[in-house]
Amino acid sequence: MAAIPVLPKLVGERVKRREDPRLIQGRATYVDDITIAGMKHLVFKRSDIAHGRIRSIDTTAAEAMDGVDAVFTGAEIAEFLPPMPIGTPFPSPPHHSVAVDVVRYVGDPVAVVVARDRYAAKDAADAIVVEYDALPAVVDLERAMTGQPAVIHADFPNNLAVALVPGGTGVDGAMNVDDTAVDKAFAEADVVISQRMMNHRLVPNAIEPRGVVAHYEPGKESMTIWSSTQNPHILRSMIAALNGLGQHQVRAIAPEVGGGFGSKINIYGEDYVASAISKRLGEPVKWIEERSEAFVATTHGRDILGYVELAAKQDGTVLGLRLRLIADIGAYNMLLTAAIPTLTMLMVSGTYRIPAIRATITEVFTNKTPTDAYRGAGRPEATYFVERAMDMLASKLNMDPAELRRRNFIQPAEFPFATQMGAVYDSGDYDKALTAALKLADWDRLKAERDAAKAEGRLVGLGLAMYVEVCGLGPSSSLPTGGWEHSQVTIERDGRISATTGASPHGQGNETTFAQMLADQFGVPIEHVTILHGDTGVVKQGIGTFGSRSQAVGGAALHMAGGKVKTKMARFAAAMLEAHEDDLVFENGTIAVKGAPASGKSFADVAAFAYVPVPLPAGLEPGLSEEAFFEPSNNTYPFGCHISMLEIDRETGEPTLLKLVAVDDAGNLINPMIVEGQIHGGLAQGIGQAMVEEAVYGDDGQLLTGSFMDYAIPRATDFPRFELGATVTPTPVNPLGAKGVGEAGTLGSTPCIVAAAVDALSGFGVTHIDMMLRPEKLWRIIQGGQS
Amino acid sequence: MPQISITVNGKVRKARVEPRLLLVHFLREQLLLTGTHVGCDTSQCGACTVLIDGRSAKSCTIFAVQASGSKVTTIEGLATDGALHPLQEGFWEEHGLQCGYCTPGMILSAVNLLKDTPRPTERQIREGIAGNFCRCTGYQHIVNAIQHAAKKGLPKRAKRARRTPKAAASAATGGR
Known part of the structure; x- marks a missing residue:
């Protein structure tokens, strides 16, 4: 027998991505690349006012235009499409895919055109005349809570979607609140920090806007829907439900998806409308979002106000935390809208042992685009509030921010650790990550550099932040869709491996990491493995990719x-080798008795035998294809430490990020190269929030930052070279020990940059600056005003 | 409707088009070259970047009729004789992409950059791609990818062509 080539182990290696050849050559298929014979195009007419009653919609001119097949108003759509469901148990007002009677945010659709091509459809949409009786726009969050200047949904007085839900110490299952412990903590404190902080609104802006192609085939009574989605299986369930179809009649496909960042979890009105119109007309239809639409029609992120109070002893020991959270959720509840701020609440203990916490959450409707998940989804907000408060405490106590944190860390021996908020952290070693970050950044040298720069009159500051996030969502108790993930692995007749995953990626590289895992598991070349995803006709079941779950749950x-x-x-191989299955090893493309590789059978021969098993070994069915649903016993809790150095131009107030060091602990890593890419991307979005990105609404409810000309997406010139380090603390909640890493970068970066800006301006008596770090805001502080 | 003639990836393509048809829609919807992407409607994001007569241009910002008589290279035309362009190779080697949507435009901007500045500093690279948005990577691996290609050098034809602008345009469109 010829020498058997030795295959390297791939898990843990920087394996080049298998997705890339098609992507770098322009050969990938995104949703807008799909064309079906006879396909019509949809364009939505959207409200250009924030709040108003629809007086009339005149579609006659539009309907008469060349190439136009049909125009539907919201009221007409409502005749064949029910309101949109949500995915949380919170009460929710009816939400029509296309508005009926009242528009509630700029961008709320009021009619839809079906036409020959997108140019004709757009011309026709422009020709629709809508008259409104304007209502007062509800923009200011805290004013909205008083029912002023208007109530947006009649059944929700004072615009309260969720009113003052309490959590933390002394709150029982029936929501009875006992404040004794929290009050005692504050009474015993030597120092109390108190600060109002705004974690402002962001626009996710995946570079591929959303899009959908829906094709209902009347003869087959089945629907195929292609959508730029993070979760085709959830899409399938919802599309079936709203179109009166069974799930067996709907095939949902996420083709190549050009980024999501949480904004493509939702099943949107456009998905429902496209499917319903295709079903009604019996024709395929396509809708592709324009960027200016995306700014108002795709969910926004963050927008949570926090009133933070932190109580501590003189030595820095934290005694208690009070946090009143108020979320501006925009005009409607979308799929997970109401649940996002509850993740903030869940995580407000941060990496610290805080013995008494009272957090409350209130969610408020305003006349803005609805919010929902955006990279980090609730956890960056928690991190921001807690870390900013810790910095303010450190500053007040004149302590090194690292030392203050160290003093309050949950210790490695205390895991699993149940926080006062009810989270049970799986594993952690926070001091290890902090120490690694301080070492990588050379913290003492940085402090000396900062001091030297300040002595020269430069405005240089340092910031540090710890984070812990809840990932690997999650046990089914934590997700209304179920929290498992599904996979089927098939050894084909020729010994090649096809595997499906319900974790539908959109840039995460699962085709590579999952193939690495199977190549190692079976001892075969990675070229022999294909990972299939994103098509409910191929992948039997699945939940999707969000909450940094694809490796921890899908993997x-x-x-x-x-x-x-x-x-x-192994049982087939044992029959062929007349050996015991427990004595077999799979490696280098063979299955052999341990210690006797030359006597083994090739992987392909065993596969072939399994499909033509003559004689069939006792107790076996032919074939090699098995599926599994993995239900995690808990979420995972990755953590880390981010450090930044920032300089502010004294003349202009313009901040420049000089250094960003990130040490992240995501447990075991499958492909460190891909993990680095995920962290870089998260950092970019976290830094973006701190420094350049902000969705701003005018008093009239117009989105003033409604294009890339006014809303700054970070450019390559905005960043220094990121310096990364890692610690590895595996999780016990899944067999891989992997925790998830997609969102990590957005958690520590944002507060550590704001901390650096505050540090840079410490000479001006400032202790907190609300993001984003607009040069004008910083300039005013330098000029002697406050932020 | 006006008649246009554009050499796309070395092939002469003639068509009658609406005067308002954007070049990107001509490429994508009439020639079915869907590797060129649309990411915005204000000429900011750069996803639609192609080479027109060897120079990078945002194809959402030019009408197809304006490109008539030009040579256009899209991402589909960048590899030659089945061999990846050094920038394509660099992006693969250095993990310069995640979702891949910005990648074609990013690569073509980088082609332009390296043509002007064959040995760019990191700052020059970051400035050279500042007209292209990437939401996934934080740009660091893209910078590495361009450095990888710069180290390797552009294909010989393109290198030689750099000295004469006319030949450069020809080389960038595949030299045909």
């Missing part, structure tokens, strides 16, 4: 399914 399901099929394959 675990893949590993389980692989294990099942491997067990079965």
Whole structure:
């Protein structure tokens, strides 16, 4: 027998991505690249006012235009499409995919045109004349809570979507609140920090806008829907439900998806309308979002106001935390809108042992685009509030911010650790990450550099932030869709491996990482493995990719399914080798008795035998294809430490990020190269929030930052070279020990940059600056005003 | 409707088009070259970047009729004889992409950059791609990818062509 080539182990290696050849050559298929014969184009007419009653919609001119097939108003759509469901148990006002009677934010659709092509459809949409009776626009969050200047939904007095839900110490299951412990903590404190902080609104802006192609085939009574979505299986369920179809009649496909960042979790009105119109007309239809639409029609992120109070002893020991959270959720509840701020609440203990916490959450309707998940989704907000408060405490106590944090860390021996908020942290070693970050950044040298720069009159500051996030969502108790993930692994007749995953990626590189895992598990070349995803006609079941869950939950399901099929394959191999299945090893493309590789059977031969099993080994069915649903026992809690150095131009107030050091602990890593890419991307969005990105509404409810000309997406010139480090603390909640890393970068970066700006301006008596760090705001502080 | 003639990836393409048809829609919808993407409607994001007569241009900002008589290179025309362009290779080697949507435009901007500045500093690279948005990578691996390609050098034809602008345009469109 010829020498068997030795295959390297791939898990843990920087394997080049298998997705890339199609992407770098322009050969990938995104949703706008899909064309079906006879396909019509949809364009939505949208409200250009924030709040108003629709007096009339005149579609006659539009309907008469060349190439126009049909125009539907909201009222007409409502005759064949029910209001949109939400995915949380909170009460919610009816939300029509296309507005009926009242518009509630700029961008709320009022009619839809079906036409031959997008140019004709757009011309026709422009020709629709809508008259409104304007109502007062509800823009200011705290004023909105008093029902002023208007009530947006009649059944929600004072615009309260969720009113003052309490959590933390002394709150029982029936929401009875006992404040004794929290009050005692504050009474015993030597120092109390108190600050109002705004974690402002952001526009996710995946570079590929949303889009959908819906094709209902009347003869087959089945619907195929392609959508730029993070979760085709959830899309399928919802599209079926709203179109009166069974899930077996709907096939949902997420083709190549050009980024999501949480904004493509939702099933949007446009998805429902496209599917319903296709079903009604019996024709395929396409809708592609324009960027100016995306700014108002795709969910926004963040926009949570926090009133933070932190109580501590003189030595820095934190005794208690009070946090009143008020979320501006915009005009409607979308799929997960109401749940996002509850994640903020869940995580406000941060990396610290805080013995008494009272947090409350209030969610408020305003005449703005609805909010929902955006990278980090609730956890960056929690991190921001807690870390800013810790910095203010450090400053008040004149302590090094690292030392203050160290004094309050949950210790490694205390895991699993139940916080006062009810989170049970799986594993952690926070001091290890902090120490690694301080070392990588050379903290003492940086402090000396800062001091030297300040002595020269330069405005240089340092910031540090710890974070812990809740990822790997999650046990089914934590997600209304179920929190599992599914995979099926098939050894084909030629010994090649096809595997499906319900974790539908949109840039995360699962085709590579999952193939690395299976190549190692079966001892075969990675070229022999294909990962299939994003098509409910191929992938039987799934939840999707969000909450940094694809590796921790989807990867675990893949590993389980692989294990099942491997067990079965070993039994076929054992029959062929007349050996015991427990004595077999899978490596280098063979299955052999341990210690005797030359006597083994090739992987392909065993696969072939499994499909033509003559004689069939006792107790086995033919074939090699097994599936698994992995249900995690808990969420995962990745953590880390980010450090930044920032300089502010004294003349202009313009901040420049000089340094960003990130040490992240995501547990075990499958592909460090991909992990670095995920962290870089998260950092960019976290830095973006701190420094350049902000969705700003005018008093009339117009989005003033409604294009890339007014809303700054960070450019390559905005960043220094990021310096990354890692610690590895595996999680016990899945067999891979992986925690997830997609969102990590957005958590520590934002507060550490604001901390650096405050540090740079410490000479001006400032202790907190609300983001974003607009040069004008910083300039005013330098000129002697306050932020 | 006006008649146009554009050499796209070395092939002469003639068509009658509406005067208002954007070049990007001509490429995507009439020639089915869907590698060129649309990411915005205000000429900011750069996803639609192609080479027109060897220079990078945002194809959402030019009408197809304006490109008549020009040579256009899209991402589909960048590899030659089945061999990846050094920038394509660099993006693959250095993990210069995640979702891939900005990638074609980013690569073509980088082609332009390296043509003007074959040995760019990191600052020059960051400035050279400042007209292209990437929301996934934080740009660092893109910078690495361009450095990778710069180290390797552009294909010989393009290198030689750099000295004479006319040949440069020809080389960038595949030299045909």
